[in-house]
Amino acid sequence: MGKRVRRPAPRAHWVLLALLMLVLLAELSLNGYVSHVGAEGSDAPAAAGAGGRVPPGVTDGAAVLRIGADGSVSSRAMPAGTIALTFDDGPDPVWTPRVLAVLARYRARATFFQVGSRVNEHPEIARQVVAAGSEIGSHTFSHLAPAGAPGRLLDAELTLTGNAVAAATGQRPVLMRPPYSSSPDAVTGADFAALRRIGGEGYLVALTDRDTEDWRRPGVDAIVRAAQPARGAGAVVMLHDSGGDRAQTVAALERMIPAMQKRGYRFVTVSEGLGLPAAPRATAGERWRGHALRVAQLSGGWLARAMTVLMLIAVVLAAVRLLVQLWCARAHRRRVRALDARPLVSLGLVSVIVPAYNEAANIAGTVRSLLANDYPLLEVIVVDDGSSDDTAGIVERLALPRVRVIRQRNAGKPAALNTGVRYARGDIFIMVDGDTVFERDAVGRLIQPLQDPAVGAVSGNTKVANRGGLLGRWQHLEYVIGFNLDRRMFDVGRCMPTVPGAIGAFRRAAVRDVGGVSHDTLAEDTDFTMAVIRAGWRVVYQPGAVAWTEAPASLRQLWRQRYRWCYGTMQAMWKHRRSLTQRGPAGRLGRRGLGYLLIFQVLLPLSAPMVDVYGLYGLFFLPLGQVAAVWAGFTAVQVATAAYALRLDGESYGPLWSLPLQQVVYRQLMYLVVVQSTVMALLGGRLGWHRMVRTGAATAHITATTPEPALPLVSPAPAGHPRQPVRWPTN
Template identity: 70%
Template sequence: MTRHLKRREPRAHWLLLALFLTVALAGLCLNGYVEHVGAEGSGPHPVADDRPAADEVIEGGPVQRPAADGTVTTSAMPAKTIALTFDDGPDPQWTPKILDVLARHDAAGTFFVVGAQVNRHPELARRIVDAGSEVAVHTFTHVDLSSTPAWQRSVELNLTGNAVAAATGVRATLMRPPYSATPDAVTAAAYDAMRQAADEGYLTVLTDLDTRDWARPGVEQIVAAATPEAGAGAVVMMHDSGGDRSQTVAALDVLIPRLQEQGYRFTTVSQALELPAAPPAEAGLRLRGHALRWAQVGSGWLAGAMTWLMLAAVVLALLRLIVQVWCARVHVRRVRKAARRRKRYVGTVSVIVPAYNEAANIEATVRSLLANDYPNVEVIVVDDGSSDGTAEIVRRLRLPNVYVVEQENAGKPTALNTGVMFARGDILVMVDGDTVFEPDAIGELVQPLADPAVGAVSGNTKVANRGGLLGRWQHLEYVIGFNLDRRMFDILQCMPTVPGAIGAFRREAVVDVGGVSTQTLAEDTDFTMAIIRAGWRVVYAPDAIAWTEAPASLRQLWRQRYRWCYGTMQAMWKHRRAVVESGASGRLGRRGLAYLTMFQVLLPLAAPMVDIYGVYGAIFLPPLQTAAVWLGFTALQALTAAYALRLDGERYGPIWSLPLQQIVYRQLMYLVVIQSTVMALIGDRLRWHRMVRTGAATAHARTHA
């Protein structure tokens, strides 16, 4: 006797997914910090304490070192000594041109670099040092230090120091706060930042002469602003990044030789004040800098890729919607034209009802089938080893043309095939045991089979238990996704699934494919694809309506959708050769399978990254922009839902629940796809997950009787 051991489904992938998403979010947040927090051009922020600093600060020299005891040491440039300083770089366009001008006139300068820029262009930082100039700190993101908390100041200084160390091999010792100017403009808040920088080993360099070259006032005005009063030395502030710096480059070519002729020398701040040379960076500091650079570069690539992914998803969603709406309109006209024709009798119908523990709904299902207005209908209930008395319930009804066949539990596909063997009709309607038919459903369902090319017809499944959020969400999903998709598949002649709840089949087509396959868990999808590949058409009859009981809990929903998704993947893989075949099979492969692959596998697999990008946008992007995108997406969904509901003759009320659907339901659906993909890749077998019935379809039938 063979023992079947219950295998635990692998769970390590959830840990890996959580780790991957955490790393991805961290990377995006790093990119967001670099690109959107204090970035160049954002300007200074209001500060809590804008009182002037102490007199010794605002009346001191431009180079200042606050001490722990509250005192400050200041220094100024010696006479006829100019320290040209350049903020906000390095810039790939302007920094090399400025270095060329300095080299041409045998001058040096001090470049206060932004750490994020150094990570983007480390070769420029090395070129600055190799040219005899020096590199100093100007924070990592150009944030206003006077308006930031102490922890962020420390991060900004440390990250920039790491970046400089990795790029140049030296440890920077000079610092200039962004948005600073001359000492007399230092506020109490700015002085606090300078004191913290001193505690971390940095000497603050302000300026004597602010050229305001960033405003592009003209070459002569920049030269005049950079020229000190007779014989005085000065720290001169310029910029080598942040916009068009052609006037700065031109002004240097005028200023340097003009003042050199007057006996001025142009050197670095450290050389002018005879400060110690920047010491070599420790190995650990360089290592952290390299790690930071690669993290920043990687986060930039990730953000760029995510932007393209979002754009692709939006474009695909819009194209899908356009195709769906166009196909729906064509299909509606086709259905209306067909409805004007008188209904025809197309042959004897045998309804096959596979039932396993369906006591809650089976009576309502059978009665609704016999109450249909189509003549010559027989109902065959195949009890698949039920333990709740399903077969006995049907027998006690003593209804005409209702037959009960009992078998050992062998699964739904086998039960369907058993029903086919006992059926006498040329048309086989296959119905789930929890489904209640509308009175005209069978007649509407079988009409397309008057066309001898049609081998199968999909009916319109509606959710009976649509109360509560979960019920509303599934109702909308059925109406929007299932029915809009089926109309499109019908027009494109690539219908991949006739649902188990309501479908009609020509016996000849069933025989052609050897009956219902037992090789996949999505037997309805597998069966439908086989029929198409055999050369038959599969169409959709939206007016053939059946009510089914949807899962009433998240756990049941997970189990159902997990089986559906995994089984659909099995069926797609089984029929993969349809992609290279011709005729009806080729249409299934290149249209139906491609559509399922894109919209039911690949995009759901990418959905977690889209959500992570949404979190990133909520944190770092402008709130109005983020809100506009979200509202636009939700509005598009609502319009789609309204159109689908209108086509199906449903009320618009459930649309209000759509925004909430994004919080729970959507995530559950893409997690189902992830779980199914993992199970498919490792080659594991998924056991059948049966849903517990509550009798919702029966209750619906009684309410609308």
């Protein structure tokens, strides 16, 4: 309401947030790409005619092919008496060392066609392979089937694998075996198109002469038989050292290698068998790119695991919160029913204080609704805080009894409230925003809990008047679900952090004890309420005291309002942080109320952008049915909770259909408000009052839905409540 010097809101953090989310999405996508790898034999083979004709030099050739970019083909076979054992899909932390141990025991060497992403996960095993005298070939980065893959994707897979091997071993692979491949006579047209591209990148393509199909785990005897070449012939033998339980493969090696060595066979690498030079040294650039790739991949995996844990924590917290809310709502409902069943009691003169700044659209309706209340002992004090419109004049021209207008220079809402308190004559103050309209029984119901001398303040039930359109429905649901369920829970837990400015009653003694309404924060109602609790008073919630308020009608207005609320709440939390270590009512506020606000209104909303990024990642990399089931379950719980909250408030279930749509715009707006508020709080900025443009919707609503008068006040005011003067500190 009042003017404050403020620092311009920072903007760089939005760029940083966007970059952070893009990096997070990229990291998660990299993890999703490399971790959802197929198993050998799981892909359907390409159609035989796909990709055109296969040259006879391939189908009739040997296992190791040199294919030019122009389609020229030459091939070479293992010499007689020579076996090149090859192992696909590794490295594996369990099975690759066991395979190496068997090879070392019989002084054999082999060729390992390794998946680049797995090399990044286990570079030490790749180094063990090279140190043992064996060699490493490329098996793509993510176990991609080259046939039918986009050319650029295949090129990237080869480059990434080369960099991964270079970083782990210092060598650059020159052999490449496509996943899901077999012998040359099984090459299809689509396979050959991919092989041409691979050959064009400078790789020798190593297929196989003997495919053991050990990935099926057919038994040790079957693997041994499938691995043996024709008498005296050489062969490239395909085996696997990863992708599942490879105990049969290891056992087959134990039996086959010594038996074949006794028959004069030697076990060498593919390059050694063909007389090829050793693998070239990788360049410094290739090694550094490989190291960077490994860091990115491992970071993506860590982030994916961390996000999964975060999601689980959020789900558990939300479930616990919901259960506590529902239990407290039932307990609070029973308590309120018992209070409402008793006759309404007169507690003497009630002073209603209305701070107003440019409220010409609603002020007349607000004042009339107050005087129309069925509580007879009432005075209304309108404090015009330097309005530039005709707010004060409108009230004065109404010439209503029991209404006073006080004009002051613009000093802010807390100052206006304190001015009203100084002029008030009652022992009970009701503080009302200038855009709020009371129902006829609101005053009488609001003050009833003050019969208990331990109660220092009462929160009423604020409802949205302009609930038409999606934005209005969303705010209506938020008020009913979040605000009112939370208030019931806070009441039961005796840690109510906020009595809303729209409708709240305060005992004069409580106001005196805290020195009036402070101007230290932008959320003066939250700050004031916390101070009342810390002074030893109890704050309760009375849902039957209903007031209608005009909610923001545009996203811009909503942003400004919630930004001020959120920033002010953070200020109040920081101001009252010492309550965390105090005892009694202050300790309950700190450990229950502030703890709840910190978790559910600060920390979880701050993590919400990452949750959204994780959800986008899930759409592409997690089973669609699983993602849909989680979303549907989450939405169903929300709808059920909303339906119960609407029932508690006596509201129609009609707006429920709009609840799932809140996840599209409204939720993102709310958590971005928390991000902005947190940045401003950390920077120590000051935020000015933003006044919402009023349309008079609250007045129009109460005029159209005026309820029947409540039961008359029949009980006398209790004795022992003498009014005491309020002494204010000098500011």
